[in-house]
Amino acid sequence: MSGVTQETAVNTGRIARVFIYLVLLLFALFYLLPLYVMAVNSVKPLAEITGGNMLALPKILTFEPWRQAWSTAQIGVEPTGLKPYFLNSILMVVPAVLISTVVGALNGYVLTKWRFKYDTVIFGLMLFSCFIPFQTVLIPMAMVLGKLGLAGTVSGLVLVHVVYGIGFTTLYYRNYYASFPTELVRAAMIDGAGFFRIFWRIMLPVSGPITVVSVIWQFTNIWNDFLFGVSFGGTSQPMTVALNNLVQSSTGVKEYNVHFAGAILAALPTLFVYIVAGRYFVRGLMAGSVKG
Amino acid sequence: MGFLDISHVTKSYGSVQVLHEVDISVQEGEFLVLVGPSGCGKSTLLNMIAGLEAISSGDISIKNRVINDVHPSKRNIAMVFQSYALYPNMTVGQNMTFGLEMHGVPKPERDRALADVARLLQITPLLDRRPGQLSGGQRQRVAMGRALVRNPDVFLFDEPLSNLDAKLRVDMRTEIKKLHQNLKTTIVYVTHDQIEAMTLSTRIAVMNKGYVQQLGTPKDIYDTPANLFVATFMGSPAMNIMAAKVVAQNGVPHAEITDADGATRHLRFSQANLADWVGRDVLLGIRPEAITDPEGADRKSANIQPFANRVTVTEPAGSDTFVTMTLGGRDAIARMRADASVAPGEVFDFAINMEKAVVFDPVSEARIPA
Numbered sequence: 029m030s031g032v033t034q035e036t037a038v039n040t041g042r043i044a045r046v047f048i049y050l051v052l053l054l055f056a057l058f059y060l061l062p063l064y065v066m067a068v069n070s071v072k073p074l075a076e077i078t079g080g081n082m083l084a085l086p087k088i089l090t091f092e093p094w095r096q097a098w099s100t101a102q103i104g105v106e107p108t109g110l111k112p113y114f115l116n117s118i119l120m121v122v123p124a125v126l127i128s129t130v131v132g133a134l135n136g137y138v139l140t141k142w143r144f145k146y147d148t149v150i151f152g153l154m155l156f157s158c159f160i161p162f163q164t165v166l167i168p169m170a171m172v173l174g175k176l177g178l179a180g181t182v183s184g185l186v187l188v189h190v191v192y193g194i195g196f197t198t199l200y201y202r203n204y205y206a207s208f209p210t211e212l213v214r215a216a217m218i219d220g221a222g223f224f225r226i227f228w229r230i231m232l233p234v235s236g237p238i239t240v241v242s243v244i245w246q247f248t249n250i251w252n253d254f255l256f257g258v259s260f261g262g263t264s265q266p267m268t269v270a271l272n273n274l275v276q277s278s279t280g281v282k283e284y285n286v287h288f289a290g291a292i293l294a295a296l297p298t299l300f301v302y303i304v305a306g307r308y309f310v311r312g313l314m315a316g317s318v319k320g
Numbered sequence: 321m322g323f324l325d326i327s328h329v330t331k332s333y334g335s336v337q338v339l340h341e342v343d344i345s346v347q348e349g350e351f352l353v354l355v356g357p358s359g360c361g362k363s364t365l366l367n368m369i370a371g372l373e374a375i376s377s378g379d380i381s382i383k384n385r386v387i388n389d390v391h392p393s394k395r396n397i398a399m400v401f402q403s404y405a406l407y408p409n410m411t412v413g414q415n416m417t418f419g420l421e422m423h424g425v426p427k428p429e430r431d432r433a434l435a436d437v438a439r440l441l442q443i444t445p446l447l448d449r450r451p452g453q454l455s456g457g458q459r460q461r462v463a464m465g466r467a468l469v470r471n472p473d474v475f476l477f478d479e480p481l482s483n484l485d486a487k488l489r490v491d492m493r494t495e496i497k498k499l500h501q502n503l504k505t506t507i508v509y510v511t512h513d514q515i516e517a518m519t520l521s522t523r524i525a526v527m528n529k530g531y532v533q534q535l536g537t538p539k540d541i542y543d544t545p546a547n548l549f550v551a552t553f554m555g556s557p558a559m560n561i562m563a564a565k566v567v568a569q570n571g572v573p574h575a576e577i578t579d580a581d582g583a584t585r586h587l588r589f590s591q592a593n594l595a596d597w598v599g600r601d602v603l604l605g606i607r608p609e610a611i612t613d614p615e616g617a618d619r620k621s622a623n624i625q626p627f628a629n630r631v632t633v634t635e636p637a638g639s640d641t642f643v644t645m646t647l648g649g650r651d652a653i654a655r656m657r658a659d660a661s662v663a664p665g666e667v668f669d670f671a672i673n674m675e676k677a678v679v680f681d682p683v684s685e686a687r688i689p690a
Contacts, residue, residue: 220393220422
């Protein structure tokens with residue numbers, strides 16, 4: 029077709045198009061409203077919030093609430109700010125994401141290219157972990173962590189999140205590798221590459237899209253987790269728990285501006301990951317399901 | 321003992337046996353083609369030689385060493401896959417030397433081997449590209465190059481041409497044949513295409529339902545097929561098969577073919593030992609090229625017999641004209657010279673070369689040997 033491009037399946041008139049964009053714009057604004065409220069109120073003095081309009085722009089711009097939230101705010105009984113907890117979260121998230129992703133990739137590799145008897149049953153059992161509600165395993169998990177001497181440590185939290193994450197990462201990698209041609213693995217076998225060499229040299233280099241999916245998924249889930257953090261965190265609680273302690277404190281004046289700043293701080297890393305890798309996320313989810 | 325020996329090899333998946341007692345001995349420098357329809361077990365057999373599938377019973381040996389339990393990489397074989405199986409993340413050069421690298425061959429030696437093979441296959445300009453940037457024919461060459469670089473004892477080809485378009489397939493076929501003639505390598509080649517099998521091989525194993533139906537030179541297979549399956553599978557258009565009765569006329573066995581309208585034709589057999597079959601039904605097999613116009617008939621044949629029949633369809637194919645008729649109640653095809661003047665609907669005088677006729681037992685479907 030020369031000169032004519034048909035980008036939409038349905039031809040729409042000018043008025044319909046304006047209407048569609050208007051509706052989309054309204055939804056987008058509505059969706060962004062909470063973020064706006066948080067951002068605007070995190071840079072106001074407290075008096076401006078308590079005495080005025082939540083939606084108004086700040087009359088006096090101040091970043092003091094951010095500084096307080098980060099380094100001096102009262103978290104529980106200590107005036108430490110969120111900083112040490114942010115560090116806890118990083119120390120928990122990075123190893124947990126890496127380990128669960130690597131194990132998931134290995135599982136996917138074995139379940140598709142080194143198949144064995146009852147491998148589908150094993151895979152089915154692993155999928156169960158995607159559906160088990162967190163609450164049901166709290167007590168057994170606490171017992172196991174206690175026996176391992178990991179109760180109340182960051183390592184303990186890493187273990188919990190790895191165990192929970194493997195089900196998902198295995199699912200991702202298994203489905204991705206299922207469409208990876210087995211002939212390549214066979215060719216590498218004849219060429220003399222062993223189990224790990226094939227994984228490292230043949231499979232991993234083409235696993236970019238699904239690795240992005242796995243990392244984003246794991247990162248957001250582990251970073252945002254509250255239940256495991258509050259149950260097993262002990263003295264090394266993650267950011268989410270600290271934020272709760274900051275916001276829920278029942279003594280003194282409620283410093284909303286500090287709370288808003290803290291909440292944004294807690295959400296920043298996941299936001300950052302989405303902005304950096306978001307477009308690969310959708311691409312990775314599509315890979316394998318559609319040939320392209 | 322041959323170079324590659326397959327003796328009493330079987331393969332079962334659970335209770336299903338997919339290969340039955342395969343015995344093939346391949347000499348050094350031979351080009352063996354395994355041919356058969358889908359599911360005949362030819363690829364399974366190739367994978368067992370490669371070590372990608374376990375052998376249920378029997379032995380496979382290369383150079384008198386039993387390799388049943390030897391890892392694929394230690395069998396000194398190389399395989400060209402149907403999808404080419406080029407590693408997408410590596411360049412052509414890296415693809416071709418990956419095997420050498422895995423076997424700990426030092427870099428200078430790898431580079432020398434790579435340069436030699438690249439020159440042989442004329443792919444030197446492609447060495448820095450990735451497989452995704454190559455055309456189908458180029459990928460095919462690289463896949464063969466990867467096999468050649470390792471200088472293996474036996475080359476295994478698994479339907480290597482089936483992903484190419486028709487013209488390229490013919491070119492690459494010639495290329496592979498040239499390569500074999502120059503390098504004198506031992507090749508086992510799997511295909512479902514009987515023309516590839518005929519043109520490439522020094523010997524063919526025709527397989528069906530897990531059995532080797534016949535093992536022989538292309539000429540053996542074509543002229544004296546062991547049974548009805550081989551006769552109809554090899555050759556295009558397929559061999560004409562018709563029901564016939566052996567009758568004696570003046571003491572000489574003739575084939576009596578009864579048309580749908582009850583009329584009979586009698587064609588004298590060249591095959592002398594059919595006296596025992598007089599009065600019994602057989603299946604008569606005649607290749608399309610054995611039915612011609614009288615001028616186009618083979619002058620060296622001692623048994624050309626004329627018969628008249630109505631032409632139903634003519635298909636001019638350029639080099640030949642295929643003529644369809646009804647013979648013994650079934651369609652039969654004759655292969656004519658391109659300029660034979662024959663029109664559909666007319667009654668035409670055909671000539672049939674009964675020297676080339678083969679006769680099958682209708683019960684066992686085995687050929688009745690001459």
